[in-house]
Amino acid sequence: MSSRVLIVVEIALRIVLFVVFLQTENVKPFIRVIQQEEIWLYKNPISPDTITPNAVFAISIGVPLICILLRLLYSTDKSEMGHALLGLTLALTLNAVITNFIKLAVGRPRPDFFYRCFPDGIFKVDWRCTGDPVMILEGRKSFPSGHSSWSFAGLGYLSLYWAGKLHCFSSLGRGQSWRLVAAFSPAFGALLIAVSRTCDYKHHWQDVIVGSLLGFGIAYVSYRQYFPSLTNRLCHSPHSSVSDHTMKARHNPLNLETV
Template sequence: MSSETTVKSALHRSSPSKSSIKEPEVDEVDDDDMWCNELQQKDLLLPEAEPKKQELSRKYSNLADIAIRLMIVLIFFKLETMPAFKREIHVEELWLYKNPIRPDIVKSGDLLFLVITVPFVLTSVVYAFTKDRRDFRAASWAWTLAVCMNSIPTSLLKITVGRPRPDFFYRCFPDGVMLLNETASALGSALLDFNCTGKPSIINEGRKSFPSGHSSFAFASFGFVTYYVGAKLHAFDARGRGQTWRMCISVIPLIVASLVAVSRTCDYHHHWQDVTVGSLIGLFSGYISYRQYYPSIFASNAGKPYVRWPNLKQSETDSIREPGSEACSSLLGKQTSKWC
């Protein structure tokens, strides 16, 4: 009996009392913390599923970009065949349109070849040195967009404004004999009602002086080349200031475009106002197209293309470097960062 009492007392001493048992401390979970945790868990799952969706989106986006460019080209060729507005000519301004007919100093076919070839060759050479496929793709999208975007306003203004070219008189009357009827305008000045004897297609082309297509296309393409080269050489940001050779190389394309534009006044195909406005249209088209794919040329990360699909794994060739190419990588703006 005494032994049984001893065992019970021992068990009583060894068993913890309810008051002595401590409940495990549980941290209070805030609703915001729970929401953040759920977001983090979703983010952990995204890298596995999201790339496939982004890859599909990228393909559809590329197809849409190509389709838009092709559509713009078709619209441009359609606009080129449409008749221009027939603007009245006053007697006192006839001298503006009575210049002799001269052949093109820069032929349209030659300009088209340069507009397409120069940016393509340049971006291909940069790719050969850097092996940066993202940069090559971005540059290709940019300069093709610049040329296409420039074509619509240029051609549309030509047929809606209908300004005669400086050599319009001899397009209208190839033999120099003017046939017309004079009618009084509301302002009291005489209007020249031309009875043109020239070829209709040549006459219609003679009414498309404003703006200059040669000037706009030259500045759209070569303007992009200036932005692209200037950004790669850091000619416009803090890293390239004070280094004249960078700036000189960058502005060479603009000098070429200026010569093309000025030539249109020398062969009497355009007035100086046509050349000026055409050049501004080309510069603007080239710049906004460049900015669609690249940061500002004055930014610290100039020359590095935007990342359109950040979560997609880049091809291994994006990081390949040819032997000896490291020296030129920093010069061309290819650096290891989140932009590359």
Template sequence: MPDIQLGTHTVRSHGIQIARTHMHDWLILMLLVVIEVVLNVIEPFHRFVGKDMLTDLSYPLKDNTVPTWAVPIVAILLPLAIILVYYFIRRNVYDMHHAILGLMFSVLITGVITDAIKDGVGRPRPDFFWRCFPDGKGVFDPVTSDVMCTGVKSVIKEGHKMLPKWTYFLVICRGHVAKLCIVFLPLLVAALVAVSRVDDYWHHWQDVFAGALIGLTVATFCYLQFFPPPYDIDGWGPHAYFQMLSESRNGVQSSNNIECLNVQQSELESVYVDSQHGTETSRVTIWDTRPMLDGA
């Protein structure tokens, strides 16, 4: 581990500086939030659903086993709590800041991708029939034979959205079975949530599988934007922290060189003044400052 001084880079000492440096990242996050809101407000594409196609879309309309409000708690609030607890242990604002950025980017990018696909494809859910005809009586267009839904508009709208979200912050450990179990725990929770969506007839298994691939890919990509690979020797900390250490070392070396050069120059001036007063007329001193400027 490099020369790390834990507790010296806190929110109070470096928080504002880091936030200003990554202001563009937070602006992009806000833009993703706006896009996500728009994608959930607009009407999805209503794919043609004929009478003969309802055989596989007539599963019972059930409530979710895992409520919708519980998903952001598991995917966002719980990881945030873990990140904050870890910050109070390590007192490293770089680690906390970039962990939060990675988490939020993975959640929002996955959300935008999956919701855009949902709205664009408009594939009906397995329980679409009962969303469209809550009374069980199908009504179809006499010309096209397309469904003419009589249910609640918001319920029907949700019935045209397929492809679930799988979002999690991906971390891979090596050589520590206990840590590996901790890493796989959120993956297990995500898998159980996805299975419950299939059991509740809200999704087909193909959509769950596609959502898992999207979530895994986006989470891995976002993680590697802010942190080295977990198997790297510096995998414990974010890129920005090691960049700060490198810049600090270079700054110290430069300041030391400048101080040495100032001392050399002051000695030259002293010799010159002495020679003017006749106290040291025979002393000639030549200082070579090039090694100091070169960092030698």
């Protein structure tokens, strides 16, 4: 397959994933039965978002994108940006689809679901909700946390990208703690966003943990599609550059020690 055809396929895949994500945004989730003895789990007050959904999208997409583009100013390998962007967009779109499908399949009520369902606080038999239908629908999409998975898919990917550039885990940079702190500062930001969801009573702690692991796991898999292991001495370069370097080294044994 030629490089041009491959790029078209890669872009088309991300477009398809994004369209699927948009289509699943308004799908009705599974209506999970709420037992009498577990109502207390869903009677937390309705509170405003510390980090709004739009802010999460802007942070998860914008921050990594800006950092990757700024990196281009100092890079001699122009193809690196393409690989980095392919990895980022794969992580974000794949995470969006998987997160939404799990939300719809599980249908777990949010911690504030009771007051979404009954704004006046008066329980109706058989959970016949009297609240805003849109809020009620969103109230059944607690597991996993979308804020957590989105933030770790975007900012987690950026941490992996920086870890590769700074050689945090390779022999070239291991043992220098500033590299580790710098690389994982975006992931720390993602952690703060995730934790805020429990403070806002929008998610249970299990939702946040699973969402975070899901987002970071997808970020790692997507990153490794285009970049070598973080322990590799050439982890700062995409797979294509590493392959070229290896081929040159094989034809020039005198320089094998630099690989």
